[in-house]
Every structure is written in C-alpha cells, then in structure tokens.
C-alpha cells in the first residue's frame with residue numbers, strides 16, 4: 012500500500028458520518044501519527060510504499076475510526092493553544108471553546124504583566140487550562156484540582172512533557188469546605204444535562220468520560236454554585252472568577268452568580284453561543 016492508496020481508502024471508505032473535509036483531516040492526522048508526515052510530506056511521498064509495521068498502525072486507526080472513536084483517543088494526542096496534550100479515555104478532549112476562554116483569561120492577566128498571579132483551575136482533565144496559562148505566563152503560580160485520579164495522571168504527564176510547573180490536587184470540589192486565596196479561579200466543570208444527550212454526537216457519548224460531561228437535569232448548576240460560593244470567600248481583592256458555561260443556561264448563570272458578585276460579563280464563543288463568564292467584585 013502507498014500513501015495515496017491510503018488516502019483513497021480514507022476518502023472513499025470511511026463511514027458517512029464523516030464529511031469530506033473531516034475524512035481528509037483524519038487521513039492527514041493518521042499519516043502524522045503513523046509516519047510523522049506533515050501535510051507537505053504526504054503530497055511529496057504519495058507514491059511511496061509504506062512499511063508493513065506502519066501499515067498496521069494506519070489500519071488500526073482506520074478500523075477504530077470506523078467504530079466512531081475520536082481520533083484524539085486513537086493517537087492519544089490533542090492540540091490545545093498550539094501545545095500537544097496527551098489524552099486518554101479518562102480525560103475530556105480539549106475543545107476550541109476552552110481555548111477561547113484561556114485567551115480571555117490571558118488577556119486579563121497581561122494587563123498586569125509583572126504580577127505573580129495565583130491561579131486555580133477546578134476540574135482540570137488533561138490540565139490544558141493551567142498548563143497553557145503557565146506556558147504563556149511563566150510568572151504565574153498555578154494549581155489545578157480534579158476528582159479523577161486517572162485524569163490527574165495524564166495532567167501530570169502533560170505538565171512534565173510541556174515543562175510547566177503546576178501543582179495538581181486530587182479533590183472533590185463538591186465536598187470542599189474552603190480554598191486557599193487566589194487571584195484567578197477558573198472552571199470548565201461538567202455542564203451537559205441528560206436532556207441534552209440527544210444533541211451530543213454519538214462518538215462523544217460512547218467514548219468521552221461521562222464524569223467530565225454530565226450533570227443532573229434537576230440541578231445543572233451544582234458545580235457552578237459550589238465554585239461561585241468558594242470563590243466568593245477565597246478570591247483575593249480584585250480577584251476574578253472565570254467559567255466555561257452551558258450555552259442554554261447563560262441567564263440562569265447570571266442570576267445565580269449575581270448573588271455573590273457585582274460585576275458579571277458573558278461572552279459568546281466562535282459559533283455565537285453564550286459560552287464564557289467572568290465575575291469580579293464580590294458582594295461583601
């Protein structure tokens with residue numbers, strides 16, 4: 012089999028739930044994973060025969076894609092903010108919406124570039140948020156919490172691989188009485204209601220950790236309320252609380268957070284959904 016033979020197989024034979032652009036992207040990602048080929052290498056070496064052991068790797072990617080497994084779990088890698096993060100079935104795959112949240116946070120931090128910002132991320136998964144902040148803002152002192160031991164193993168590996176000093180803490184935030192003092196508290200907690208399951212792609216439902224995604228329909232703000240209360244007590248003066256939020260619950264979020272903070276800003280993501288919130292000036 013040559014590189015071009017595989018291209019044809021990916022374009023012609025992947026199931027219909029991948030559109031044409033996705034098929035080409037998946038092919039390129041498979042070539043990068045198995046052969047370390049860039050897109051340019053793929054074009055230049057189209058007629059090259061592939062070694063049997065590499066063919067086996069590509070075949071495995073192809074077969075798992077047919078089973079609707081996200082490519083990031085197959086290659087065990089996801090790009091976030093230009094950094095390569097290891098992912099596993101214990102971690103959510105980092106999303107572009109979360110990159111937008113990090114971008115907003117960094118914009119605020121850069122207003123005081125010499126400040127040794129004390130930052131906490133709650134529900135860290137791969138560690139994509141705290142590690143990116145530490146990489147982009149080396150003066151910051153960064154910690155992160157997750158309840159999942161398996162997710163924290165991956166987050167710690169990512170911090171080592173990307174040479175970012177982050178303190179990781181295994182803790183159930185819903186059972187937490189109080190936090191240390193921080194300038195910035197961030198969270199992208201579980202926020203999908205069971206009633207929204209019908210809108211979620213099958214590959215997410217089948218493969219991503221439900222612990223990272225779902226909340227009870229009867230109390231979808233459970234994490235936000237707890238974290239808002241903890242942040243209200245523990246943020247330093249002029250501290251800020253940042254959330255990624257459920258697009259359908261922007262108004263409910265505003266109402267809940269406004270009981271604790273005077274200033275609240277909602278932002279939309281790149282597809283114009285309410286997706287991020289900043290709160291500051293705690294009500295004393």
Ligand SMILES: C[S@@+](CC[C@H](N)C(=O)[O-])C[C@H]1O[C@@H](n2cnc3c(N)ncnc32)[C@H](O)[C@@H]1O
Nearest residue numbers: 105134135136157158159183184199200201223
């Ligand atoms: C939506 S994921 C976010 C992961 C990562 N921050 C990101 O943006 O890609 C939510 C994370 O919260 C963690 N989590 C769920 N329940 C938790 C709890 N009670 N206490 C702390 N973390 C929790 C999950 O393990 C998961 O890693």
